[in-house]
Amino acid sequence: MSALITQPVGGPQAWYGPEIAKGEAEWTYVLSEDDIAEIRSAARSADATGLEIPALRRAHFPLPRFAGRLEALRRELLTGRGFCLVRGLPVDDMTSKEAAIAFWGIGTYLGLAVSQNGKGHVLGHVKDLGLNYEDPNSRGYQTSARLPYHTDYADLVGLLCLRTAREGGVSSIVSSVTVYNEMLATRPDLVEVLRQPLFRTRWGEVGSDRPAWVEVPAFNLHEAGVVTTYVRSAVRKAQLMPEVPRISESQVEAMDCFDALAESSRLHLDMTFEHGDMQFLNNHWVLHSRTSYVDHDEPADRRHLLRLWLACDDGPPFPPAMTESFQGLTANGRPNGIHVPGVPFNAPLEAG
Numbered sequence: 001m002s003a004l005i006t007q008p009v010g011g012p013q014a015w016y017g018p019e020i021a022k023g024e025a026e027w028t029y030v031l032s033e034d035d036i037a038e039i040r041s042a043a044r045s046a047d048a049t050g051l052e053i054p055a056l057r058r059a060h061f062p063l064p065r066f067a068g069r070l071e072a073l074r075r076e077l078l079t080g081r082g083f084c085l086v087r088g089l090p091v092d093d094m095t096s097k098e099a100a101i102a103f104w105g106i107g108t109y110l111g112l113a114v115s116q117n118g119k120g121h122v123l124g125h126v127k128d129l130g131l132n133y134e135d136p137n138s139r140g141y142q143t144s145a146r147l148p149y150h151t152d153y154a155d156l157v158g159l160l161c162l163r164t165a166r167e168g169g170v171s172s173i174v175s176s177v178t179v180y181n182e183m184l185a186t187r188p189d190l191v192e193v194l195r196q197p198l199f200r201t202r203w204g205e206v207g208s209d210r211p212a213w214v215e216v217p218a219f220n221l222h223e224a225g226v227v228t229t230y231v232r233s234a235v236r237k238a239q240l241m242p243e244v245p246r247i248s249e250s251q252v253e254a255m256d257c258f259d260a261l262a263e264s265s266r267l268h269l270d271m272t273f274e275h276g277d278m279q280f281l282n283n284h285w286v287l288h289s290r291t292s293y294v295d296h297d298e299p300a301d302r303r304h305l306l307r308l309w310l311a312c313d314d315g316p317p318f319p320p321a322m323t324e325s326f327q328g329l330t331a332n333g334r335p336n337g338i339h340v341p342g343v344p345f346n347a348p349l350e351a352g
Contacts, residue, residue: 008180012080017266017267087277151283157280164274194258228285
């Protein structure tokens with residue numbers, strides 16, 4: 001372990017945005033007419049079962065040819081650079097249910113959907129509901145505010161763009177492995193600070209038998225490298241709880257350094273979504289962000305993304321500290337999203 005603390009982490013996960021942007025064709029896949037026809041057929045087949053969306057499995061969504069492409073993308077997510085963009089799902093010609101089933105069905109080939117909030121939503125909606133990002137009971141995806149670089153509570157996160165904003169809402173991603181390496185080269189003392197637990201809020205996202213906060217390090221070193229879990233807004237909101245220790249000056253400095261590196265144009269990669277784009281990320285070594293946006297006046301035209309959090313049985317190794325007293329594990333030992341006991345899983349077709 002001591003060697004890990006002093007040595008940078010290599011591999012395809014340690015990428016730089018400007019360089020990887022030059023090879024956009026390597027991480028972007030454009031759906032062919034045959035792919036689309038197969039997805040539409042599978043969605044009709046799944047819908048004909050009469051099952052609710054959370055009950056649909058891969059067997060209900062047959063993709064005899066496209067499944068091979070999804071498996072290749074899945075391997076890239078779990079063992080390669082950790083992200084991909086799939087373009088061209090014809091969402092403008094689909095009903096909300098058709099788009100939801102298509103996205104869900106594609107997700108079944110990548111992992112198991114887990115709940116994204118205290119309401120048990122396994123199919124989420126990223127849409128401005130007029131909430132205040134500073135409210136500790138609100139989540140950033142329910143606002144139009146800028147979302148700083150962060151990770152989610154699952155192996156993979158997927159987004160499907162149904163509609164874009166009038167202005168803004170650009171997606172940005174950065175390799176957390178590269179952030180770690182850069183900080184290790186310049187401020188190894190701050191790497192050590194972020195290897196210690198940070199207290200984060202989870203108000204409304206756990207049962208009454210568990211505390212409304214959690215403590216987990218940002219950088220988690222282990223034999224396979226470094227896994228990162230980081231949500232600074234949740235750290236800030238946890239400071240409203242009197243029982244949570246106060247953030248130290250060194251922790252503030254470390255998070256400032258982390259954020260500055262993630263936001264550096266040397267490191268991150270920007271993506272402008274189009275209708276029908278699907279972005280998939282590995283949370284363990286890719287952080288994501290979004291610029292603030294100005295929405296359309298007409299409600300039907302406003303920015304709207306669908307979201308999946310996916311657990312992968314064969315996902316990358318991660319330290320026990322990421323789940324002990326954290327969000328828990330699936331039956332197969334993977335990060336289990338946000339699951340309040342007694343709340344059933346559901347997949348609403350409208351945001352709320």
